[in-house]
Amino acid sequence: MSVIKVHGARQNNLKDISLEIPKHQLTVFTGRSGSGKSSLVFNTLAAESERLLNESYSTYIQNQLVQYAKPDVDAIEHLPVAMIINQKRLGGNSRSTVGTISDIYASVRLLWSRIGEPFVGYSDIFSFNNPKGMCPTCSGLGYVEDIDLNELLDFDKSLNEDAIKFPSFRPDSWRGKRYLYTGLFDNDKKLKDYTEDELNTFLYTEPTKLSNPPENWPRTAKFEGLVHRFRRSFLLNDNFEKQRFKQDIDRVVTSRHCPDCDGKRLNQDVLSCKINGYDIADFTNLSIDDAIEFLQQLNSDKAQFIINPLLAQLKALSYIGLNYLTLGRETPTLSGGESQRIKLIRHLNSPLSDLVYIIDEPSVGLHPDDIQRINEIIQSLKDKGNTVLVVEHDPDVIKHADHIIDLGPYAGTHGGEITFTGTYQELLKSETSTGQALRRTHQLKAQPRQSDDWINLNHISRNNINDVSVKLRKEVLNVITGVAGSGKSSLISAGLKNQSDVIYVDQKGVHASNRSNLLTYLNIFDEVRTFFSKQTGLKKSLFSYNSAGACPECHGKGVIKTELAFMPDFTQVCDVCHGTRYKPEVLEAKVDDYSIADILALTVEEAIDFFEEQETVVTALRALAETGLGYMALGQSMDTLSGGEMQRVKLSKYLAHRVSDQIFVFDEPTTGLHEDDIPLLVECFNKLINDNNTVVLIEHNLTMMTEADWIVDIGPYAGASGGQLLYEGEPQGLLDVEESVTAKHLRRYVEA
Template identity: 30%
Template sequence: MEEIKIQGARIHNLKNINLTIPKRKLVVITGISGSGKSSLAFDILFEEGKNQYLRSIGILAGLDNEDRFDRIEGIGPTVAVRQNTIRQSNPRSTVGTKTGILNQLALIYASDGKSLGEQNKHHSPGVFLYTTVEGMCISCQGRGSYYDINLEQLIPDKTTTLLEVYESLRVTAGFLKLLKKKYGMYFKTPFGELPEEISGEVIYGTYDNGKQSYCIERILRNAYEKGEDVEEVYTKTICSVCQGERIGEEAREVFFGEKQIGELGQMTLSGLFYFLGEIAEEELSQFGKNIVKNMKKKLNHLIEFRLGHLTLYREMASLSGGEVQRIFLHLHLASRLDSLIYIFDEPMAGLHPSEKKSMIKAVKELRDIGNTVIVVEHDKEMIQHGDHIIEIGPKAGVEGGTVVYQGDYKGYEKADTPLSQYLFGKCTMSEQKARMDTFDRADCLILEHVNTHYLKDLTVAFPLHAMVGIAGLSGSGKSSLIEETLLKRLASSRKYGYAIGIAGIERISGFAKISQEPIGRSANSTPVSYIGIWDKIRELFAEQPEAKMKDMSAANFSFNSKGACKDCGGSGYERIFLTSNFSVDKRCQMCHGKRFNEESISVDYKGKTITDVLAMSITEASFFFADISSIAKPLCVLEQMGMGYLTLGQPSSSLSGGEAQRVKIAKELGRKRKGNMLYVLDEPTTGLSMYDTALLLKLLDQLVDSGNSVIVIEHNVEVLKNCDYIIELGPEGGDKGGEIIAKGTPQMLRVNPNSKTGRYLV
């Protein structure tokens, strides 16, 4: 079967669409954000590919398609990676373990390593792996670092009770309820007087099947990983025994090329490739020669994918979505499997314009070995190389969900669709009026002597009351400069009342980081709960005469509380686990996915039940609640940002990074700030089409025109063209980066021969 045929696809906003997708081709699915392209790619193609495979081997034979489509033919085994997939947080999962390079290095050290003693002792490969009991550093358990809790800072007063400690850590009401069941009898006890076994459990928790219970260490670690300012009481410390090398004493006594394996683990992939190239062949055994040859081939492949700035010990949880996908792509190309269907979610995300060719080459190679490659993408270059292009639209939400174009690139140029107009120049971004030709150093934030990671003692001036772009190749130091230095120094100065290593802080009233971190990881979190109007909607239902007659409160209109369906607990589905980390969802047979019990659904407001309201789009809801300003105003801001297609009940975990970021911008715009704020954004165009990018730029301009300052880390040339000032880092990534190679207006970068970005700003 050379085609995938879909009839009557109707999940989410898809309007009974029919499609024929050619197999063994590079297929690009594009469309405005919220048009339905992800519903087609992931909720139809991927889910049905997975479910058909499970049914074919006799698992979940009774699982139906839940009315998602009429018929699908030609689907096969399907593999997918999404941008918003929650990556594993295990600190032992690193680039080295994921790619297998660390295991190969361990084999080299076991066969060709040289000990300090006169006699070379034979070691097993496990001795050189921090993932094994025999190889890990016992002090840090193979993590290379550990977190110290400063109890004196956390509990400065001897009379501070356990309850007061929990309250100072802002433990949620739900968790406090659970903790009360376990430690309630100690809540009023001064922390210093707790029994030793209880205080140990409260601080570090207990472990059940490797899972840590809810404890102070876990609370602080979660806050630290979210970027919250807890460094005063919770700091990451490099292990003093292994110095971050993760391995035990026995392995640290063995050298290869005069380096320990832990030293190689901390090298960039580019640096490791160069190091292996310097090893003379005559120094290696035949086995060693073969391993080194294989490693160099693998490293070169990863470097071609623009991952050379990563280290083997870089934790997978810390990688961007684009980096994860490029590692995933490398692994599947190396496996040489064919006849699969691969689905990628914006693999061009996080790539500098000069780095895109390698990604296009890789997905074509995956296609050429006999696979079907489906890419959900907005990038013009990727679309240009597609064998078959599908645009879903014409707009978002209820105005989307239809196929507005399918065919080749040549035919796409003649199509009159919302995105093709931008792609082929029929519709252009509005040109930003120049706010500055030069900048006044007296109106700047200045970072002094920055040496974070690979940054080379930089002093950097950021113009205020402007939009400043931070550009550069992957790994050149953009996040090190902004996230790891600027934001941390700003946070420290706010906390301690004085600035160290930063000047001009008195010129801003405050700062806010608007990241792409999820605004909620569970299905119970929604954009409307995040912006603070969900409680108001529930209270509105509780005020209705029928609700008052039944003595119902706002809790009866929450699927997290009294209003929840008893069978599914308010989730709307039954989750069936096939293995510990692989599951499928089946719609709840009691509430049919509505999430609420019958009593909660019996009450209406203006003829709409609480489930009807959750099913409304933001656009519909802004009209429905037009007479209630406190609800309608935040909804109108979201609509202005092009997010009117989202439904009120959409899980926050389903939002792309770009969508989550725009919800955060909407929340900021809705706040009554005193002006002169500094807003910092990291790649806000992830997940956005050119149409949506134009809307985003209007909002950022609105922030600046209102007297605020914006710093944006970005690769998107349309955003960089609209910046007032650009700071470009480079020249390469990792240890070959960390310098400022160009700075100035977009016009200045265009003529700067050192700039690697300027040539794309025409």
């Protein structure tokens, strides 16, 4: 069949929709933020394709795979196997690099083992994750970490007085008791009065069984010196606690370049092997473009079979706009957009066809100049006989679609319907929010705000920025532009790093579990529980699903997970609370016919009406709605928010509490925003500026550039070809800068 048929999709806010999606074409899904695009494309189509594919494997294999619940849909016909290219950061740890995650480093290792001189071994020895190749001092990390004892300990206190200045080592914690209960120390003696032997025992004892422990010492436990335990718990392993206590770890631990390998991760024997004077680490520290140039100069018949495919992989990375990266760049430092493009590269030369590629906003993090190349790559996937589904807001991607499906008309409960299907030209004539936004013409701000106060960033050097000085205007909207990798973020973060009045509002998730929701993050859940307690006469703690009010069956999780040995875990909605997380008696307590679970199911907009008399709650919720997040449910888990949504939730906190005389820095705040929602965000920035704050945006979106009072353009290109100040001033002047790639696209945008 030449179409994918969806019957009765009701996932999240989808309103029992049915539709046909043409195969072997590029279909773009549009609509306002929260309209249901992701619910249809990712939570329904992608999830069902992956679920059905997983079911074709043995139960043992299924158990190793991500589990997908069956989406709320009657049926999907003719659904191909899905390849999902999302914006989830590649993550990993400091042992994971662009080279290792893309498998390019395997070819590089092979090359050095074949033609590097002197010969030191086969390709595996060139791995910094291999004990035979790694630097013994830093274990292949490239850096060594030291524990600052003056930050970890208060020498003027005893163990009973909380001498260990770290949250999980408090006297009443299980880790703290591993020192208090040993019988080795006088727990009331101040650390500064310890003898040298006592201090060495306390800090550096290797794990050992106590010969005559007190009764309250755990029978099977070993005593371990504080430094060893801290290093093992928080430095050697990447775990949840490392994230949970990140702020305290950063305070206690200092990190520096490994003195023995100088950050190259490998031992001296491996580093002695060179090609044209470069060891393997020198090569992986080159930008992608410089690495291509290095390989093109190699003249080796016996290694040509390695060099040619290696060049093809690197050229693909460069073509897709990642020419400024290095193969040694650690994957946790990559943005969502960079991660997505690396995933996209993996599929470029795939011989597979008749798949459905599902791509989430490929324009994120990209300058308009780079979007043209992304469009070509998406087109090449389609030309191989695949079906390509793209969720997108950017006009430059939408106009290349063969078929467009628009969802709406608005967000949340006001969305979830198909409002348009057809071609781009037909969409332009439609009365949908997307059609209206695409028809709109744009001009630069006629009268930019003026200010006589300046923020001077002088002689900034970082990454590819070398001795650049720039001015930002105070109490106006400053927009920093330039292609991805040109040096925008480096300039701003280095230039403002020593200023105490700078607030960075980024897209990174907060350290949240599925038990934290919008209300807990905004610090108003307590107000809501107090309100319900006063109205119903029940204890406040009953209205928390994390304490007294939790459903006894699922313990406040809303679902029951059953482990089935060799089969995948089976998760089902709790039969007792029906997913609401609360005890039955709590659900029976209602205010105006609403239980606490009903409240958590309300959208922000609906909740504003319900809590109209509760000023603190309403103030926080109105600020959230002002950022365009009125469609979100109060009980939505924080770990389900996209990067753009997370950034706007953080922004709402500052709008609610009205701060002044601060410098706000936003990194690509239009991420995930429909063109019709951008005016809402602009209004939020205007409010900050009206309260005497300065707003600095690092941004690619052309609509947002037209709202700027002051523009700084960095370029002309990325990496070593960027890092120069091309323009600073009022927006109109940028249009005359011939070497600016931003100016080229901005001229097109305002003249259209």
